[in-house]
Amino acid sequence: MAHMQAASAENIRRDIENLNQFNATPGDGITRILFTDQELKAREYIKKRMEETGLEVKEDAIGNIFGTLKGSKPNLAPVWTGSHIDTVPHAGSFDGMTGVVGGLEALRIIKESGNTHSRNIQVIVFTSEEPTRFGKGCLGSRALAGDLTQGETTGLSDETGMTLAQVLDRLGYDKKQFPDIKKERGDVHGCVELHIEQGAVLENIGKKTGVVTAISAPTDLIIEVEGTQEHAGATPMPMRKDAMTAAARMILKIEELARTSDNPSTVATVGKLDIFPGATNVIPGKVRFTVDMRSDSFEEKEQILHKIQKNAEALVEIEGVRISVSIVSHEHPASADKHIVDVIRDVCQRQNKEYNVMVSGAYHDSMFVSRFAPFSMIFVPSRGGISHHKDEWTDYEDIASGVDVLAETLLIMSNEEVKQK
Ligand code: GLV
Ligand code: MN
Ligand code: MN
Numbered sequence: 001m002a003h004m005q006a007a008s009a010e011n012i013r014r015d016i017e018n019l020n021q022f023n024a025t026p027g028d029g030i031t032r033i034l035f036t037d038q039e040l041k042a043r044e045y046i047k048k049r050m051e052e053t054g055l056e057v058k059e060d061a062i063g064n065i066f067g068t069l070k071g072s073k074p075n076l077a078p079v080w081t082g083s084h085i086d087t088v089p090h091a092g093s094f095d096g097m098t099g100v101v102g103g104l105e106a107l108r109i110i111k112e113s114g115n116t117h118s119r120n121i122q123v124i125v126f127t128s129e130e131p132t133r134f135g136k137g138c139l140g141s142r143a144l145a146g147d148l149t150q151g152e153t154t155g156l157s158d159e160t161g162m163t164l165a166q167v168l169d170r171l172g173y174d175k176k177q178f179p180d181i182k183k184e185r186g187d188v189h190g191c192v193e194l195h196i197e198q199g200a201v202l203e204n205i206g207k208k209t210g211v212v213t214a215i216s217a218p219t220d221l222i223i224e225v226e227g228t229q230e231h232a233g234a235t236p237m238p239m240r241k242d243a244m245t246a247a248a249r250m251i252l253k254i255e256e257l258a259r260t261s262d263n264p265s266t267v268a269t270v271g272k273l274d275i276f277p278g279a280t281n282v283i284p285g286k287v288r289f290t291v292d293m294r295s296d297s298f299e300e301k302e303q304i305l306h307k308i309q310k311n312a313e314a315l316v317e318i319e320g321v322r323i324s325v326s327i328v329s330h331e332h333p334a335s336a337d338k339h340i341v342d343v344i345r346d347v348c349q350r351q352n353k354e355y356n357v358m359v360s361g362a363y364h365d366s367m368f369v370s371r372f373a374p375f376s377m378i379f380v381p382s383r384g385g386i387s388h389h390k391d392e393w394t395d396y397e398d399i400a401s402g403v404d405v406l407a408e409t410l411l412i413m414s415n416e417e418v419k420q421k
Pocket of ligand 2: 095
């Protein structure tokens with residue numbers, strides 16, 4: 001085992017608490033949305049902490065931040081870790097931040113251990129893993145994978161109608177450098193992201209470490225139902241084309257399709273619903289809602305998507321409404337690299353840590369990193385499995401334990417001479 005001091009739970013606590021002062025909803029969870037005042041301040045905080053840790057700091061044209069610990073052979077492909085600092089609305093303190101702050105602490109103990117390492121090791125803040133502002137998640141890692149071009153940033157807009165391209169431009173990111181973001185296979189030796197589990201499996205089995213072998217992938221839809229906006233008192237029931245009741249039928253059908261699947265990783269959620277005009281005494285003329293469907297089987301998502309479309313066609317016939325189903329994203333599940341999984345397992349054994357090999361139901365930036373580099377993830381337990389909620393909690397000692405595994409894994413990978421596939 002490499003000689004390394006133990007990760008400091010106190011350092012991790014301090015950084016997470018400091019970061020979470022940048023919050024748009026104090027007292028009601030953490031809300032830090034991409035490129036808002038709070039998020040920009042959190043970026044500055046992390047850059048400052050990277051510098052204090054002795055890392056070289058760079059940012060690319062979509063705002064992915066790279067903190068580099070130089071190795072003795074900096075021309076070799078680097079080893080990556082990292083996660084995100086943006087949140088869903090009214091979130092907890094740990095989703096994403098654990099992997100950024102934990103990555104920083106891992107690089108600190110590697111550096112201070114005095115162990116030599118060949119490859120550069122980089123901790124990355126990926127831009128906007130959450131889809132909160134622009135409706136699409138993993139913007140930074142998506143661009144790294146070449147799945148978000150500069151042209152496409154002009155087609156993504158927030159609730160105020162501002163496009164991602166405009167926001168980036170306003171903040172001074174150079175759109176001419178956008179094509180340089182993309183990584184090719186071979187550019188990165190391997191990536192290990194530390195994250196909270198966001199489920200209750202580790203807690204239930206009493207283990208502190210999860211080793212991730214695959215990431216279940218989302219398919220995100222926006223469904224718009226158009227009926228006829230009319231008077232709620234004067235329009236008899238048989239004469240209505242109520243967009244809301246047609247939407248409700250669709251939503252229940254979507255729930256049934258996921259609930260009756262034999263695959264336990266298959267889930268579907270309608271988390272956002274807009275009703276127009278939204279008044280007590282007006283029959284809704286239009287309803288727009290989101291669908292977030294996930295599975296570790298791309299084929300099954302295809303089948304469910306087809307059934308949703310068929311259901312929409314049937315409702316158009318029966319209810320006389322119009323329905324459009326737009327696909328916002330339709331991602332492929334990602335398989336972790338067997339070699340990296342083995343390295344993490346070996347490290348856990350050497351550190352006498354019981355671990356659980358598992359599939360991630362939540363998605364992560366690693367899902368897009370998998371398109372150009374081998375990856376795995378390390379999970380630490382979430383109390384009660386609660387996440388995307390202000391009560392999200394992970395003990396700082398458990399994060400520090402995950403950082404110990406992460407640091408040794410990164411050190412081993414950074415001394416691997418052989419190129420990973
Ligand atoms: C990521 O936050 C997800 O929704 O899985
Ligand atoms: Mn999240
Ligand atoms: Mn996350």
